[in-house]
Amino acid sequence: MLKSFTIIAVAAVGIGVGTNYYLQRVPDMPKLDLNRWWGDGDKPNQEDETIRPFKIIFNDTMIDDLKMRLRNRRPYTRPLEGMQSEYGMNTIYLEKLLKYWQDEYRFKERADLLNRFPHYKTRVQGLDIHYIRVKPEAKGKRVLPMLLMHGWPSSSKEFDKIIPMLTTPRDEYDFIFEVIAVDLPGFGFSEGTNKPGLDPLHIGILMKNLMNRLGFEKFYVQAGDWGSQAATHMCTVFPDDILGFHTNMPISIKRISKLKTLIGSLFPSLVVEDKYRHRMYPLSDTFSYLMRESAYFHLQATKPDTIGAALTDTPAGMAAYIFEKIGMASNKNQLHTPHGGLENLALDDLLDTVTILWANDRITTSMRIYAEAFVTSEIFIIYEIPTKVPTAVIKFLHELIYQSDFILRDKFTNIVHSTTLDVGGHFAGLHTPKELVDDVFESVVEFIKFHEKNYK
Amino acid sequence: MLKSFTIIAVAAVGIGVGTNYYLQRVPDMPKLDLNRWWGDGDKPNQEDETIRPFKIIFNDTMIDDLKMRLRNRRPYTRPLEGMQSEYGMNTIYLEKLLKYWQDEYRFKERADLLNRFPHYKTRVQGLDIHYIRVKPEAKGKRVLPMLLMHGWPSSSKEFDKIIPMLTTPRDEYDFIFEVIAVDLPGFGFSEGTNKPGLDPLHIGILMKNLMNRLGFEKFYVQAGDWGSQAATHMCTVFPDDILGFHTNMPISIKRISKLKTLIGSLFPSLVVEDKYRHRMYPLSDTFSYLMRESAYFHLQATKPDTIGAALTDTPAGMAAYIFEKIGMASNKNQLHTPHGGLENLALDDLLDTVTILWANDRITTSMRIYAEAFVTSEIFIIYEIPTKVPTAVIKFLHELIYQSDFILRDKFTNIVHSTTLDVGGHFAGLHTPKELVDDVFESVVEFIKFHEKNYK
Numbered sequence: 001m002l003k004s005f006t007i008i009a010v011a012a013v014g015i016g017v018g019t020n021y022y023l024q025r026v027p028d029m030p031k032l033d034l035n036r037w038w039g040d041g042d043k044p045n046q047e048d049e050t051i052r053p054f055k056i057i058f059n060d061t062m063i064d065d066l067k068m069r070l071r072n073r074r075p076y077t078r079p080l081e082g083m084q085s086e087y088g089m090n091t092i093y094l095e096k097l098l099k100y101w102q103d104e105y106r107f108k109e110r111a112d113l114l115n116r117f118p119h120y121k122t123r124v125q126g127l128d129i130h131y132i133r134v135k136p137e138a139k140g141k142r143v144l145p146m147l148l149m150h151g152w153p154s155s156s157k158e159f160d161k162i163i164p165m166l167t168t169p170r171d172e173y174d175f176i177f178e179v180i181a182v183d184l185p186g187f188g189f190s191e192g193t194n195k196p197g198l199d200p201l202h203i204g205i206l207m208k209n210l211m212n213r214l215g216f217e218k219f220y221v222q223a224g225d226w227g228s229q230a231a232t233h234m235c236t237v238f239p240d241d242i243l244g245f246h247t248n249m250p251i252s253i254k255r256i257s258k259l260k261t262l263i264g265s266l267f268p269s270l271v272v273e274d275k276y277r278h279r280m281y282p283l284s285d286t287f288s289y290l291m292r293e294s295a296y297f298h299l300q301a302t303k304p305d306t307i308g309a310a311l312t313d314t315p316a317g318m319a320a321y322i323f324e325k326i327g328m329a330s331n332k333n334q335l336h337t338p339h340g341g342l343e344n345l346a347l348d349d350l351l352d353t354v355t356i357l358w359a360n361d362r363i364t365t366s367m368r369i370y371a372e373a374f375v376t377s378e379i380f381i382i383y384e385i386p387t388k389v390p391t392a393v394i395k396f397l398h399e400l401i402y403q404s405d406f407i408l409r410d411k412f413t414n415i416v417h418s419t420t421l422d423v424g425g426h427f428a429g430l431h432t433p434k435e436l437v438d439d440v441f442e443s444v445v446e447f448i449k450f451h452e453k454n455y456k
Numbered sequence: 457m458l459k460s461f462t463i464i465a466v467a468a469v470g471i472g473v474g475t476n477y478y479l480q481r482v483p484d485m486p487k488l489d490l491n492r493w494w495g496d497g498d499k500p501n502q503e504d505e506t507i508r509p510f511k512i513i514f515n516d517t518m519i520d521d522l523k524m525r526l527r528n529r530r531p532y533t534r535p536l537e538g539m540q541s542e543y544g545m546n547t548i549y550l551e552k553l554l555k556y557w558q559d560e561y562r563f564k565e566r567a568d569l570l571n572r573f574p575h576y577k578t579r580v581q582g583l584d585i586h587y588i589r590v591k592p593e594a595k596g597k598r599v600l601p602m603l604l605m606h607g608w609p610s611s612s613k614e615f616d617k618i619i620p621m622l623t624t625p626r627d628e629y630d631f632i633f634e635v636i637a638v639d640l641p642g643f644g645f646s647e648g649t650n651k652p653g654l655d656p657l658h659i660g661i662l663m664k665n666l667m668n669r670l671g672f673e674k675f676y677v678q679a680g681d682w683g684s685q686a687a688t689h690m691c692t693v694f695p696d697d698i699l700g701f702h703t704n705m706p707i708s709i710k711r712i713s714k715l716k717t718l719i720g721s722l723f724p725s726l727v728v729e730d731k732y733r734h735r736m737y738p739l740s741d742t743f744s745y746l747m748r749e750s751a752y753f754h755l756q757a758t759k760p761d762t763i764g765a766a767l768t769d770t771p772a773g774m775a776a777y778i779f780e781k782i783g784m785a786s787n788k789n790q791l792h793t794p795h796g797g798l799e800n801l802a803l804d805d806l807l808d809t810v811t812i813l814w815a816n817d818r819i820t821t822s823m824r825i826y827a828e829a830f831v832t833s834e835i836f837i838i839y840e841i842p843t844k845v846p847t848a849v850i851k852f853l854h855e856l857i858y859q860s861d862f863i864l865r866d867k868f869t870n871i872v873h874s875t876t877l878d879v880g881g882h883f884a885g886l887h888t889p890k891e892l893v894d895d896v897f898e899s900v901v902e903f904i905k906f907h908e909k910n911y912k
């Protein structure tokens with residue numbers, strides 16, 4: 001009897017220790033080629049490192065062709081009787097948006113609005129990368145470099161409301177930001193690669209090289225969506241170079257985080273504060289919601305070239321596909337309206353995004369990031385490595401995924417600022433720019449304190 | 457000690473009996489409105505029951521518009537270096553197919569080929585339903601009525617190779633078929649509904665009403681894909697009217713079948729013959745394959761109106777989306793080729809399917825079946841009710857889902873013929889018509905024997 005108890009006890013402890021080791025073990029950083037060549041063909045001996053000013057132009061040929069296609073589209077199948085957005089994009093509502101795009105959207109004015117910022121391009125690791133760089137008038141304040149990284153289907157356009165706010169001095173703060181808002185490779189005005197493997201990890205490396213090219217050895221990052229994934233990898237691979245990471249889509253994909261999420265479904269108070277419990281649990285609600293809304297993700301992760309080809313020659317179709325997702329990501333609970341959440345954002349902002357995708361033909365190249373993110377083993381190793389970079393998380397009400405700080409700390413060991421809001425959604429820069437920027441200023445105070453405390 | 461053993465034993469037996477009851481319990485047939493109105497507005501007092509001859513016409517306006525759109529398409533993003541169909545449709549290969557569609561596909565000839573069969577339309581439950589009806593020359597044989605039902609993205613076109621084979625007498629058999637090949641509502645030349653709820657169950661009811669309209673009280677059915685789902689429901693709801701069911705995509709979705717599938721992952725020999733084990737197990741392979749290939753299903757089941765709208769005005773895009781799925785469904789293992797499985801079928805057959813979808817604008821209406829199939833509770837109840845209809849199953853090598861007869865018998869209690877082939881795929885009528893028809897003849901012999909034995 002004692003013997004079998006001993007055996008069971010030893011086995012239990014063994015399993016416990018083993019599981020804990022498996023879950024908590026920090027793997028070694030994989031060897032990474034920090035200058036991998038993403039351009040066509042082989043890496044040349046001499047690379048072009050020039051920085052070229054750039055202007056956004058929506059030219060007449062593109063505009064005429066686009067309007068011709070919009071005029072020539074076939075009539076849509078109407079929504080089923082009594083339905084709004086429950087079966088996807090409401091085609092009656094869609095027609096209104098497309099009519100506005102065709103007849104009222106001012107292509108040249110919208111380009112000019114973006115061109116009020118200085119734009120540049122430079123080749124990094126073989127790809128022509130576009131970015132906005134705004135140096136503020138310092139007015140006696142410290143100027144802190146901040147990289148802004150968007151996700152799908154956005155571009156640096158997503159930041160056009162917050163760039164002026166980040167570069168305008170505030171009385172309460174003794175610092176101000178020099179902003180670099182980049183287009184990820186294959187997005188916006190940045191070139192896509194023809195080589196497989198450019199996943200969020202390698203995008204992060206490329207972005208770090210871009211910042212070095214611009215003369216920034218150390219800098220802050222603000223990001224959401226895939227930009228936040230790439231930035232998370234930057235924080236993991238280059239922890240000494242990222243001075244602080246502000247994310248509006250913080251995610252820990254570590255094994256231990258998944259286990260905690262599961263345990264929380266039985267004992268939520270172990271995992272999440274009571275007042276935010278409904279954002280994580282019941283898990284069945286989260287799964288239903290993800291099942292209902294994640295088919296685009298599933299498709300882009302497995303067949304990006306199919307859906308990319310399908311949307312290549314139809315601006316109306318591309319807009320329909322993208323509008324539906326932007327709407328849902330801006331409000332989870334508006335399926336029973338014709339706009340499905342779209343009216344939380346300004347129509348001109350939506351059309352800027354779609355026009356940029358269309359004009360540059362970035363639909364396939366931008367969708368491929370979903371597939372690349374699940375191919376290499378390196379990325380799954382790096383998920384497991386925590387980062388010490390001081391991190392600020394802001395959680396908007398309708399963000400696609402919510403994790404409590406208790407879980408996020410598995411990955412981000414130094415969360416120095418955390419905000420949970422009852423407003424907003426996935427496209428924070430367009431939806432709730434003031435809330436986002438206020439939080440960035442507050443967070444950077446904490447980043448600075450963190451460094452003063454830990455490194456001085 | 458004895459007491460606790462008793463408690464455990466009683467609890468175990470209780471759980472076993474309870475689980476068994478839950479898994480095996482046959483629910484009552486739900487009340488179904490067998491004349492539900494699917495037309496616009498309310499059901500009229502007088503219904504139009506006329507049967508109208510119909511001819512397929514690909515008219516010049518449609519053809520010119522289609523060719524104009526194909527000519528005007530934008531260049532595609534090329535596949536990533538070294539990739540064939542791993543990221544989805546290979547756009548270099550796609551260009552060849554589209555060029556053929558634009559320059560070489562003979563629209564009028566292809567329509568004529570279909571028009572060699574007599575076509576008809578008639579209104580059933582408010583929807584205009586198209587079908588082919590071929591009466592054979594009996595030549596002293598018994599004439600047996602057989603309904604053929606296709607799936608997505610097909611139409612009655614899928615049967616144009618097998619119709620002549622089913623209506624040609626064979627020396628070895630004393631029967632021959634009168635064939636009714638129907639277009640499901642919202643597919644091919646059949647009208648789609650504007651009302652929500654037309655799921656495979658209600659499609660089955662509508663098909664039964666169509667057969668009654670044509671004067672057939674009892675008949676045989678051959679079907680695959682969604683047609684097989686609808687036919688399975690017909691066999692469940694009208695077991696006395698279906699004389700025999702031949703399916704090339706047999707599926708049991710009963711709870712007990714799912715449990716058996718799981719148990720088989722531990723003890724495969726309990727569930728499946730050794731020689732076909734690799735078609736079901738390891739489950740991880742099945743899941744990986746389904747994860748890789750089921751995004752279209754996920755999208756169409758959740759956002760059919762979005763992807764429908766996206767593909768409404770681009771024939772090239774619609775073709776790309778559909779071609780990729782047809783290729784995969786014809787061969788699971790050809791992702792590393794540019795055609796991805798497409799070359800198992802004749803290009804003209806593929807283009808017939810796509811042209812019919814395009815010309816009739818059936819992309820949204822046909823995709824909605826995926827969403828409807830998961831809405832009503834009735835359908836999930838009916839899944840659990842077995843059918844006594846004599847059933848023949850044929851399992852082609854590359855069919856999307858394989859279940860052993862041991863599992864299929866949960867749903868189909870009288871499987872009288874079962875064939876497993878090392879050839880073929882999902883579109884059996886186009887891919888392996890001879891194998892399919894031979895099996896139909898053989899199976900009907902068994903159906904007749906079954907009825908002689910059980911009802912005479």
